[in-house]
Amino acid sequence: MSKLGLITKGLLKENPTFVLVLGMCPTLATTTSAMNGLEMGLATMFVLILSNIVISLIAPVVPDKVHIPVYIVVIATFVTLLQLLMQAYTPDVYETLGLFIPLIVVNCIVLGRAEAFASKNSVVDSALDGIGIGVGFTLTLTVIGIVREVLGSGSVFGWKFIAGDGMLAFVMAPGAFLVLGYLMVLFNKLAKR
Amino acid sequence: MEFLLIIVSAIFVNNIVLAQFLGVCPFMGVSNKLSTATGMSGAVCFVITLATVVTYLINKFFLVPLGLTFLQTIAFILVIAALVQMVEIVLKKISPSLYQALGIFLPLITTNCAVLGVAINVVTKEFTFGDAAHMLNLGEATVYALATSLGYGLAMILFAGIREQLSRSNVPEAFKGLPIAFITVGIMALAFLGFSGIV
Numbered sequence: 163m164s165k166l167g168l169i170t171k172g173l174l175k176e177n178p179t180f181v182l183v184l185g186m187c188p189t190l191a192t193t194t195s196a197m198n199g200l201e202m203g204l205a206t207m208f209v210l211i212l213s214n215i216v217i218s219l220i221a222p223v224v225p226d227k228v229h230i231p232v233y234i235v236v237i238a239t240f241v242t243l244l245q246l247l248m249q250a251y252t253p254d255v256y257e258t259l260g261l262f263i264p265l266i267v268v269n270c271i272v273l274g275r276a277e278a279f280a281s282k283n284s285v286v287d288s289a290l291d292g293i294g295i296g297v298g299f300t301l302t303l304t305v306i307g308i309v310r311e312v313l314g315s316g317s318v319f320g321w322k323f324i325a326g327d328g329m330l331a332f333v334m335a336p337g338a339f340l341v342l343g344y345l346m347v348l349f350n351k352l353a354k355r
Numbered sequence: 356m357e358f359l360l361i362i363v364s365a366i367f368v369n370n371i372v373l374a375q376f377l378g379v380c381p382f383m384g385v386s387n388k389l390s391t392a393t394g395m396s397g398a399v400c401f402v403i404t405l406a407t408v409v410t411y412l413i414n415k416f417f418l419v420p421l422g423l424t425f426l427q428t429i430a431f432i433l434v435i436a437a438l439v440q441m442v443e444i445v446l447k448k449i450s451p452s453l454y455q456a457l458g459i460f461l462p463l464i465t466t467n468c469a470v471l472g473v474a475i476n477v478v479t480k481e482f483t484f485g486d487a488a489h490m491l492n493l494g495e496a497t498v499y500a501l502a503t504s505l506g507y508g509l510a511m512i513l514f515a516g517i518r519e520q521l522s523r524s525n526v527p528e529a530f531k532g533l534p535i536a537f538i539t540v541g542i543m544a545l546a547f548l549g550f551s552g553i554v
Contacts, residue, residue, distance in 0.1 A: 183533060186383065187468045191376035231436055234465070238429040246425065264428045264475055268466040270380055335374045336544040343537030351529045 168290040172298025178271050179302040179342075180349040185271040188262045189303060190338040196319045199307025201255050202262065203300025208244055209266050210299075211292035213237045214280040218288035221281040233276045238267045271299060309341050358498050360484040365502035367550040371469055372510045373543060378469030382511055383536060387522075392515035394453050396508030402442055402464050403473055403507070406435050407500035410474040411493060431474050432465075439465045473503055514540065 178184050185206070192202040216236050224232050245263055248256040256263060266272065275295055280288040311317055314332035316324030331337050371377050378399070385395045410431045418424050443462065447454045464470060477496045481488040484495075491499060517539055526535050 183383070184380065186379035187376050187472075190379060230462075230465075231433070234432055234436060235429065238432050242425060242428050245428065261472055261475060265377075265468045265472055267428055267432050268468045268471050270466055273466055331545065331548075334548065335376070336541045336548060338376065339537050339541030339544055343534045343541060346534040346537060347529045350534065 165287075165290055168287060169294040169297070172294040172296070173301065174353065176295070176298070177302060177349070178295055178299045179306075180346055180353075182271070182274070184274055185269045185299065186342075187265065188269060189306065190335075190342060192259055192262050193303055193307040193310055193338065193341075194333050195311040195315070195317075196304055196307040198258060199303035199305075200300060202259055203296070203303040205244060205248070205259065205263060206266055206269060206271070207292070207296025207300055209237060209240045209269075210272050210275060210296045211289055212240045213272055214275055214288040214292035215285055216240075217276045217280040218283060218285050229281070230273075230277075233273060233281075234267070237272050237276070241267045271295065306338075306341055306345060309345065310337055313337070313341075357484050357495070361482075361495060361498050362502040363553065364484065365499055366506040366509060367547065368553065370506045370510055370547050371473070371503050372507060373540070373547045375472070377472040378467050378507060381464070381467050382507075382514070382540075383533065386511055386515040386518055386536075389512065389515045389519060392511045393508075396504075396511050398442065398446070399464060399467065399469065399507055400501070400504040402435070402439060402467075403470050403504040404497065404500045406431075406438050406470050407474050407477055408493070408497055409438065410434055411477060411496050414478045415493075427475065427478070431471055435470050435474070436465045469504075469507060473500055510543070514543065517543075 172178065174181075176182060179186075179189055188202050188206065193199040213233075213236055217233055220232070220236070221229075241264060244266070245256070248263065275291060279291045283291070308318055310332050311319075312328075314328045314330060314334075314337060316322060316326070316328040329337075332341065365371075369375060372379060372382050381395060381399070385391045413430060413434060414424070414427065418426060418430060423430075439462065442464075443454075477491055477499060482491055482495075482499070483489075518536065521535060521539065530538075
């Protein structure tokens with residue numbers, strides 16, 4: 163696959179949310195607004211790129227039997243790093259995203275890319291793969307966030323264009339599932355054409 | 356009384372899948388058939404309760420006294436991975452048919468965010484059950500973990516029942532598979548929202 167292909171495949175062909183259907187928990191939980199979705203996507207991308215790089219470097223020397231635990235420790239290290247950085251520089255974002263920052267450790271996208279791609283490819287390709295999938299994830303989360311924010315509170319990125327409350331259910335749990343379901347339908351419909 | 360509040364709140368009001376969005380991947384993955392859903396619920400139930408107790412003790416008697424709480428994420432995920440491995444070995448021995456049915460999803464309990472999520476929540480978040488907000492003690496944490504995982508089982512088994520029906524009905528092409536499943540879960544979550552007044 164070409165270098166450009168590695169970066170753009172996360173958008174459509176291997177979109178982590180709509181095609182691979184991985185990492186559903188943060189996708190549903192943190193997309194209450196466009197900004198939250200974007201921030202969660204960026205946080206995941208940070209871990210994804212760094213863990214992909216390190217794992218592609220160490221993969222040849224890791225014994226096959228223990229490779230999953232080793233990968234998880236690498237990912238957990240970067241998540242801890244991210245937690246400390248966010249607590250220091252963006253404490254309010256850390257507060258909003260809460261539990262879902264440490265839970266990046268168990269985000270299937272990160273471990274999935276480590277296992278399926280980074281362990282078998284070169285450092286540069288793995289880094290590009292991390293960027294590609296990370297951008298795809300970030301964009302998808304932002305789109306879901308935009309839809310939920312528009313319907314739920316009548317605003318986009320905090321800019322309010324409808325006075326009063328929106329349909330609150332879309333900011334709460336049911337809206338997350340419904341919006342994701344309908345966006346998936348739309349994606350299937352458009353991707354088939 | 357407080358234990359009753361914990362149980363009702365964890366199973367219905369703050370249902371782990373339908374209100375907290377934890378463990379959605381396996382929830383979608385193994386809910387195709389009622390039998391696998393039941394097996395998976397049992398395994399998750401066991402792992403969540405055990406993992407929460409073990410991580411609670413590790414946090415209280417090891418990480419906090421040594422000032423190492425920033426290592427929570429790494430320490431907890433390792434404990435959970437080891438526990439899951441153990442459950443896998445035991446299950447392989449005593450119930451090969453169940454082991455076969457759960458297939459690849461058993462090792463995936465390690466990356467089930469419900470397990471790590473509950474473990475981290477219990478040691479970092481303050482809970483309010485009736486009286487003032489407070490950190491859970493070991494007894495409360497155990498009951499909370501057990502009730503939460505029962506809520507997971509409840510949601511999963513209900514959903515598997517609906518999904519078995521769904522597989523026999525005629526849905527539009529673009530909705531087939533996961534999209535209609537997500538929309539169904541959305542409606543279930545809407546129904547569970549009705550419980551929010553009781554605690």
